[in-house]
Amino acid sequence: xxxxxxxxxxxxxxxxxxxxxxxxxxxxxxxxxxxxxxxxxxxxxxxxxxxxxxxxxxxxxxxxxxxxxxxxxxxxxxxxxxxxxxxxxxxxxxxxxxxxxxxxxxxxxxxxxxxxxxx
Numbered sequence: 001x002x003x004x005x006x007x008x009x010x011x012x013x014x015x016x017x018x019x020x021x022x023x024x025x026x027x028x029x030x031x032x033x034x035x036x037x038x039x040x041x042x043x044x045x046x047x048x049x050x051x052x053x054x055x056x057x058x059x060x061x062x063x064x065x066x067x068x069x070x071x072x073x074x075x076x077x078x079x080x081x082x083x084x085x086x087x088x089x090x091x092x093x094x095x096x097x098x099x100x101x102x103x104x105x106x107x108x109x110x111x112x113x114x115x116x117x118x119x
Contacts, residue, residue: 026094027063027064027094028063028064028066028091028093028094028095028097029061029062029063029064029095029096029097030045030046030048030061030062030064030091030097030098030099031058031059031060031061031062031096031097031098031099032045032050032053032058032059032098032099032100032101033057033058033059033098033099033100033101034053034054034055034056034057034058034101035055035056035100035101035102035103036055036079036101036102036103036104037055037103038055038079038080038104038106039052039053039054039055039079040052040053040077040078040079040101041077041078041079042076042077042078043059043075043076043077044074044075044076044077045074045075045076045088045099046064046066046071046072046073046074046088046090047066047070047071047072048062048064048065050062061096064091066090073087073088073089073090074086074087074088075088075099075101075111075113077101077111079104079106080106082106082109083109084104084109084110084111085111086110086111086113088115091115091117095117095118095119096117096118096119097115097116097117097118098115098116098118099113099114099115100113100114100115100116101113102114
């Protein structure tokens with residue numbers, strides 16, 4: 001009886017732990033670094049809202065829950081009363097990704113960025 005209970009308990013623990021590990025591996029997390037000389041307000045990436053970013057600031061990672069039917073594959077922000085946006089390619093794999101906004105051209109309303117994989 002004790003052996004059966006012990007085996008059942010071990011089986012449940014192993015199943016729960018393996019399920020948790022699989023969930024962690026199947027997430028895509030996004031963060032943004034502002035390497036420009038401007039403050040970014042109303043920042044959104046893949047329809048996920050981020051806090052305003054001062055020059056040199058970095059956001060925390062956020063889990064991407066992207067639905068192609070209702071979310072935008074874009075980055076949006078406001079800089080000095082200029083609305084800026086840019087279409088982005090959605091990450092194809094799970095993992096941690098950093099979008100680094102390197103510079104902005106307010107005359108042409110362009111965002112220059114770099115995406116890196118942090119795995």
